[in-house]
Amino acid sequence: MTITKHSSDTEIQQAVTAWLEANWDQAERVPRQADKYIEREWLTQVVEAGWSVPSWSSEYYGLGLNGRQSRIIESAFKEYRAPGAARDRYHLGAITVYKVGSDTLKRAVLKELLTGPICCLLYSEPNAGSDLAGVRTRAVQDGNDYIINGQKVWTSNAMEAEYGMLLARTDWDAPKHQGITFFLFPMRQPGVEVRPINQITGESEFNEVFITDARVSAANIIGEVNQGWKAFQTAIAYERLIMGQGVTARRQKGNPTSHPLIRLADRAGKLADSHVRQKIAQAIAYRELNKLNNDRAKAEMAAGTGFSLMSLSKLAMSRIQHGEAALATELLGVEALLDGEQYPDARNAHFDSAKAYMNSIGGGTDQIQRNIIAEKVLGLPKEPEHDKGVPFREVRIRAIDE
Amino acid sequence: MTITKHSSDTEIQQAVTAWLEANWDQAERVPRQADKYIEREWLTQVVEAGWSVPSWSSEYYGLGLNGRQSRIIESAFKEYRAPGAARDRYHLGAITVYKVGSDTLKRAVLKELLTGPICCLLYSEPNAGSDLAGVRTRAVQDGNDYIINGQKVWTSNAMEAEYGMLLARTDWDAPKHQGITFFLFPMRQPGVEVRPINQITGESEFNEVFITDARVSAANIIGEVNQGWKAFQTAIAYERLIMGQGVTARRQKGNPTSHPLIRLADRAGKLADSHVRQKIAQAIAYRELNKLNNDRAKAEMAAGTGFSLMSLSKLAMSRIQHGEAALATELLGVEALLDGEQYPDARNAHFDSAKAYMNSIGGGTDQIQRNIIAEKVLGLPKEPEHDKGVPFREVRIRAIDE
């Protein structure tokens, strides 16, 4: 039976289940008809069956289903613990190419992307942090290729990625948003060096990527030459969406039956101290208030009016995370000098205190978030923009340029 | 004996005491040779004797003395409780004319100013608040006079003043600081209406001044046409100096033997509550820290390095005053609903809470103070100025101008 957007939920359910029964060994977690599990082969099967990106058009490996219908397939795969579904929700590279790439590009790379390679997103640079459009990585045309030189930073998954979606400047005489091109850039080539960043949390989630005379074909431009900023907006929006989903699922504090700050205060013998109690109460309250705001946002989103509320959560989370971690540190007393596995309370307090900067700096600092809330939600006027309409080569990156 | 800068301190002391003995009845607080006390007559005597402005040159009623020598005279007058001394320290109008007026203007008005009239300072306007140079009061030449139209606000002493030192715009095509003229403007004329401002504290220290087709002679320009901003800097600097002296003397909180917040907490039965105690301690600490900063500033000023510390006090005072008043209000409990003479604690808490805005808004808002500290002390770069070099008539005062 062919599944289309006119199929009933039951038909979809039956079709995907039947397919999985026939092709996937749920117990062994391998394909039924394979000697050993080769990821690319299995993913190819999934793509060809249409389960990989069911919401896409049939021209590009999809079934043209709506969101609800797609979720049925995703759930079935989850139940069978089979990989490869919902790439139309989670594969940043494939989604971006599908949404903004040319037909030629889509035909050339989409299937490859869906059946394996991880795609990272190469946008931040040492001099383009809060000012994301201040890209200085340089792309110079050379026949059918572009030659890339520059440095990217804060790149997730750069070690594993076969492709990077790369922002590079192709016109230095246009204002900053208008001279940027977006490339699907092969990472596994000479001239691409990836170095993990040691974070203050002890983690290394991000990388620096140094690019020296590396090449990318003009055919791999996503969108159009010098129109990369617009194409990039799609990618970044999906990245945030995917990240946001991760964060929500990560940790559920605010469990009604216990609270770590109450436990720490109790252990420190300070649970009767009214000052400590006020601080704990307010810390717990900030988290609960944010949750209530988010609940209200979701309800209002359904009615199409919740954008302004949604925009508050990231900023609010900075106060919550920094505040809880600071209070936990304080409650440790002298134990705050210690760290490491042997002292889990101290380790958690230090880790959380450092990790809080991930929210207050990463993905747009608190300062940028406040600008956005003030301008986009409250309608306060923008600051006069200093680099607006200025050819990018004249925009300063340091005082010495004066 | 004629007093000059070469006289010894003892000679000065003897001379001024002898003069006061001869001319002023210390017990009755009237001149000895007068039937009744007419202020202007007495002040004329003081001016002619040189005691009024001893630090000024002899050409303009002074004796050419230095600061220390002048203080001897001031002290003697204070001891005899005789008015009229130290006008070179306290008479804003006379000082400004003396420092920046033309010789013609000085000869014309200085003596008159010293022997009576109060001078107010007319600078703030409804559209020139934080942006003091945004003056829109208009001065148009008409023969030997200028005709003035506009509105001033936040003027102290406008009711009593015979003259106002007035900032008015004379060139609308120059950038904002360069088209302003400073006038010694007669207040007692048709077209000048003074209305007291009712403040949220219940006081009326300030006034609005409405000026409609009033006149001032071109001879009364202080400094030069269109150079008024510079002349005004002298006046405002002296105004701040005189105000600052007043504030320092006004109230000495932080008396070591009692503290109003401790008393209020005790009365509310909350002096054992650790949260209340922490808040009180921090409130007291902020005031003590500011005092310590000021002490250090004075010591460093002697060594010529204390400017940066001096500049912090006004900003720090906002947190102190708002914080103390908020805490007092909180400690009142339900009594915070009340007000008036019968409830002095409530009345003080409400008054102080309102009056704190005098510091955090008046004389440059906290926001302006932070700009100054960041730019002048910490050397952070200025914001790009939006109205720099722009003809003033093109500077916007409301969105509708777009």
Added chain:
Amino acid sequence: MSNLSTEDRESFRDNVRRFLGAHAEISSVRSFSEHDRPYDPELLRSLVELGLFELMASEQQGGLGGGAQDMVAMLEELGSTLAPLPVLGNLVVAPFLFAQVEEPSVSAKVNQIRSGEATIALAGNAAFVPVPDVNMQLEYDSNCRLTGCMSMVLDGVYADLILIGFEKDESTDLYLVEKGHLSQCEALSTNDPGLRLASLHFDRAPCIKLPKPSELILSQSHDMGLLAVAALQVGGARAIFETTMQYLKDRYQFGRPIGSFQAVKHIAADLFVELESATSALRSAAEQFDSAPSDCARSLALAAFTCSDVFMEIAAQAIQLHGGIAYTREHCAHLYWRRARSLAAMYGNSDGHRERYLSTWEEAAQ
């Protein structure tokens, strides 16, 4: 529980908002305390016509049977105007206390209250009284007369009826007294011109002793009063916040709207987070009250301190952000600021509610 649908509630809210926008002058607060007159009878009558006074009355009593969510929605609107109105007595607490009283002697009064003919003040030391007099003494004699006095009675200056809640030995009695039977009524000077207080004296005053209310009704009356204050706080905070945002757009200095300065923007953004948080806390508490009135202690406490703190903060910052103009009595900012300071002292203070909030977390963990 509420008998109104969400749509009904929102359309009710819109009606009230439109009406108040057209008829309730913020400036009415100024003149209110200067004359010894009660609330504006015309405004009251119009609100009765809008059905506002029917809202909380039960359906048995011919009311709309509204719940906390409905009440809160209306009071957010009333809070935004500052217009002097007998909110806590007539609109919230008395209807709730009377909802289950079927005493004929009271029915007439209830109708007067609901028709806006009579205003009612809440007095005594019971928890449902917004400004309780914890030191009060009261004697109810064998002739059914009351003797005693109580200070700081909200609306006590001119209310036609006084509802007294007197708690002693963990038992609470309710008495209803007519204004005419007061032996003395002394108006007190208040910081907020829109909130008037009096101390009242009774000397063998005839009264109606109401049937003893259940603990549940008493505690829920308190909870409704507290929610009402939180709603007034959110409404007031939102109104002065919006006024301030408009000013930041309109006011130009240095050739730019002052709202384009980054530091000003950031204050605004932070205040907006607080405002929306308070709104969420308020509405969630009301919802919780409607769905599980005996299990809403945590929500209520959260709403109480959050809404109180936020109104204080926003009203205070509003003056700062306006600059000099708000230092004048002509501007409305100080009126909101005074209201914030007064409401913060009703039904206990923020720290107390925060303490209670934490206790609910500890209890849950046990």
Added chain:
Amino acid sequence: MSNLSTEDRESFRDNVRRFLGAHAEISSVRSFSEHDRPYDPELLRSLVELGLFELMASEQQGGLGGGAQDMVAMLEELGSTLAPLPVLGNLVVAPFLFAQVEEPSVSAKVNQIRSGEATIALAGNAAFVPVPDVNMQLEYDSNCRLTGCMSMVLDGVYADLILIGFEKDESTDLYLVEKGHLSQCEALSTNDPGLRLASLHFDRAPCIKLPKPSELILSQSHDMGLLAVAALQVGGARAIFETTMQYLKDRYQFGRPIGSFQAVKHIAADLFVELESATSALRSAAEQFDSAPSDCARSLALAAFTCSDVFMEIAAQAIQLHGGIAYTREHCAHLYWRRARSLAAMYGNSDGHRERYLSTWEEAAQ
């Protein structure tokens, strides 16, 4: 009291600053904890040559007889570098405790400490110990040997000498033990790589029991230690503040230095008020200690919580203002931030000092 003139102190300070600027690498902190080695002997020797270790020794003992103001001036400088140094033991507390000991058996040790040949750790439960072990037990037997253990001894990993202050029944004994006599020394992992802790075990360890110190010496040793921590905090806060201000000038985004954005400026201005306040509190407390050491409780408490809070605040904001670069371990900001977090836990916490500060106001009023 100090024997140094203000000019001498400032020229001493300049020498130390110049020397540290040239020779003390902030990065030395990173490698410090990775090797099981003591402080950099070359750096120590140079500081001895600068006279730093003579500073606090009394003149009778051939030292400079410096006072709290001198100590504080030097420690502001040392605090700015983060360089690992045996500050609290060798420079501050031990010299003070030894200043009046004339026991010949001790003199040799004192000379070693002052020459930088030997480093000394402070252990025990006495108030002068920066990280006291309140639960410790200790036995001093008839053969003059010590048995017991104590956790979290600062510098305990490699110090040549351990000075133990043991308080029991309101009486304090001092013991001096050589490293070689420890039965066990376990290094603990710490959050600040520049501060190393160990737990120490003694099993009938030979020791020198020092003459019983007076209450005054004990309490002043504590006060000096506390002032030293406050000075390190101010020094650290100033260093990372200045680093941050420079970054705000150098770093361009949107074609402007980020320090030209108003909201960033305002954070900087507020932090500067805090920094200068802490500096004033510190110096005033040191001055008060020098002029009236028995009447400086209030000044000391004020300095203690102010300097601690300010370093925490400035170090935390420094990371935020730097943005992503300070989220990397390569950047120095997190090292200051770790130091701030660790110092905040020495000699009690901020809230405790604030409480003590208020008490002095209450006592004065009685």
